[in-house]
Amino acid sequence: MTLPPAITLQGSFTLGDTRLFGPLSVQLPAGQWTCLLGPSGVGKSTILRLILDLSTGGQFEGKIQAEDGQPLRDRISYMAQSDLLLPWLTVLENTVLGARLRGEPADLERARHLLARVGLGAHQDKTPAALSGGMRQRAALARALIEDRPVVLLDEPFSALDAGTRADMQELAAEVLQGKTVLLVTHDPAEASRLGHQILLLSPAEATIWTPPSTAPIRALDDPDTLACQAALLAHLRGQIR
Numbered sequence: 001m002t003l004p005p006a007i008t009l010q011g012s013f014t015l016g017d018t019r020l021f022g023p024l025s026v027q028l029p030a031g032q033w034t035c036l037l038g039p040s041g042v043g044k045s046t047i048l049r050l051i052l053d054l055s056t057g058g059q060f061e062g063k064i065q066a067e068d069g070q071p072l073r074d075r076i077s078y079m080a081q082s083d084l085l086l087p088w089l090t091v092l093e094n095t096v097l098g099a100r101l102r103g104e105p106a107d108l109e110r111a112r113h114l115l116a117r118v119g120l121g122a123h124q125d126k127t128p129a130a131l132s133g134g135m136r137q138r139a140a141l142a143r144a145l146i147e148d149r150p151v152v153l154l155d156e157p158f159s160a161l162d163a164g165t166r167a168d169m170q171e172l173a174a175e176v177l178q179g180k181t182v183l184l185v186t187h188d189p190a191e192a193s194r195l196g197h198q199i200l201l202l203s204p205a206e207a208t209i210w211t212p213p214s215t216a217p218i219r220a221l222d223d224p225d226t227l228a229c230q231a232a233l234l235a236h237l238r239g240q241i242r
């Protein structure tokens with residue numbers, strides 16, 4: 001595996017005749033978690049799709065590059081907002097789908113281990129239709145975590161989970177993805193305050209840096225600085241949409 005690179009995105013994005021965001025500059029530090037927040041529809045998922053070089057329905061003018069100058073293609077693991085599980089495969093088969101699509105041997109032992117860690121050990125032979133929404137999201141998380149890629153893009157990966165499970169999955173993701181360059185889209189100020197080495201607030205005009213707590217992630221849920229960051233961030237976001 002190559003070392004996790006820093007990534008820069010500079011430019012503007014237009015949908016039809018309307019500029020959605022930019023010109024802006026986003027820097028993702030190497031080997032760190034960046035949490036991206038912003039109002040619904042501002043273009044957070046679009047930024048992930050641009051980094052992935054997937055279709056967006058719009059036009060991007062600018063550049064996206066890894067600091068090491070190497071292509072990002074084949075170095076990214078992605079968890080989309082919808083789970084994208086294949087309905088005819090079991091949970092275990094969905095977890096190793098990436099290897100299967102690449103024609104590589106599947107690491108079933110690691111897949112089973114990760115499924116146990118996300119609480120789906122007893123459900124690995126079921127199809128997605130037999131799972132709840134939160135269980136499907138955890139299956140999609142296991143599929144993203146099993147890919148040993150230096151860059152990881154997560155689009156609201158914990159949004160369907162109950163509070164306790166969400167905290168557990170944040171801790172698991174922080175452990176498994178330690179040292180990788182991670183971009184996490186979230187609407188949750190508590191999540192960003194807990195997980196972010198860097199917190200970015202996206203608006204149509206710019207991406208601004210919100211100062212995270214001075215301690216290293218992952219931070220304790222009851223850490224006073226983390227709670228203060230969460231409260232201040234929420235107040236700011238509420239002010240933005242009023």
Ligand SMILES: Nc1ncnc2c1ncn2[C@@H]1O[C@H](COP(=O)(O)OP(=O)(O)OP(=O)(O)O)[C@@H](O)[C@H]1O
Nearest residue numbers: 015039040041042043044045046047055056057058
């Ligand atoms: N494939 C597409 N074709 C055309 N327009 C699209 C497409 N995908 C997204 N859009 C539009 O692009 C804009 C930004 O969408 P995007 O999903 O990036 O926002 P977001 O900030 O992630 O929103 P949310 O927080 O609600 O998930 C929205 O106006 C959306 O309707």
